[in-house]
Amino acid sequence: MDLTKQERRARRRWGVIPKWFELLAICAATIAAGFFGGRETVVRADDPKPEVTVTATTTVTATPEPGDSADTDTDTDNEPRVGGDPEESGGPESPPPGSVVYLSDRDVIDGGTDANAQPVTIRAKHFAKSVRLGCNGAGESAVYSTSGYTRLEAKVGILADSHNAIGSVGSIQVANAAGNPIGEEVVIRSSAIEDLSVDISGQDQIRITCVMTKSGDESSSHFYSGLGNAALS
Structure with a gap:
């Protein structure tokens, strides 16, 4: 059956539209893939570095309270002497072993x-x-x-x-x-x-x-x- 000139023009117009849709779909897919899959993060060497805060640790030495026992005693002249009770060490005149x-x-x-x-x-x-x-x-x-x-x-x-x-x-x-x-x-x-x-x-x-x-x-x-x-x- 022979088509009229008007019918042939309409068919060509409807045949072009699907191709445009196909091209638009391909472009959209390409743009999405590049955005989500190919993103890279670039860190520049001259970016400011984070500051590090150092907290000092203080060591506290306990001071013995009066009455605490110790291995050494102190004479009246503030000189340390070994031992405690003179009677336990044999008296002040007893020589070291x-x-x-x-x-x-x-x-x-x-x-x-x-x-x-x-x-x-x-x-x-x-x-x-x-x-x-x-x-x-x-x-x-x-x-x-x-x-x-x-x-x-x-x-x-x-x-x-x-x-x-x-x-x-x-x-x-x-x-x-x-x-x-x-x-x-x-x-x-x-x-x-x-x-x-x-x-x-x-x-x-x-x-x-x-x-x-x-x-x-x-x-x-x-x-x-x-x-x-x-x-x-």
Whole structure:
């Protein structure tokens, strides 16, 4: 059937419209895909950086309240001392366990002027921490406090620089506060160095006495003995 010119024009017009709709749909889909699927976020290097806030932490040290116990006490002169009750540590004069003290560093409680702390030389050997003790027929002595110590040790003999040293003989004896001998007496001569070692456990005081038993010079009545590096331990 032949179409008129007017009918053919109408068909061409309606045929073009679907193609426009198809093109519009494709464009809309393309724009949506680019907007939702292809978005990128760009951060520029010169953008301002966030500030960081630092909070300082303060350490608080607790101050013990009066009456709290501690391992160390304080004396009246504000100097710290180890331990608490003196009675628990054996009293203020008790030495620390294993401590050693030289007699030359301690005061003579009782004794003549011939008991002096000074270096001595016995048979050409020098002893820096020593006691020089006079020696005569009646015996000269020196008393020391020994509370808390258990042993006295020394090198003894007649001093090399003493007058009446050649040929003289004497003895050194240690006794307790009551005068009772402790240990064996040690015989001394100018030609020898002898060992003195006495157990003084439980003794608050000891008396060290030197007696001249023989004089090398009949006109002389005494000489000087030495307790070389005499020490309490």
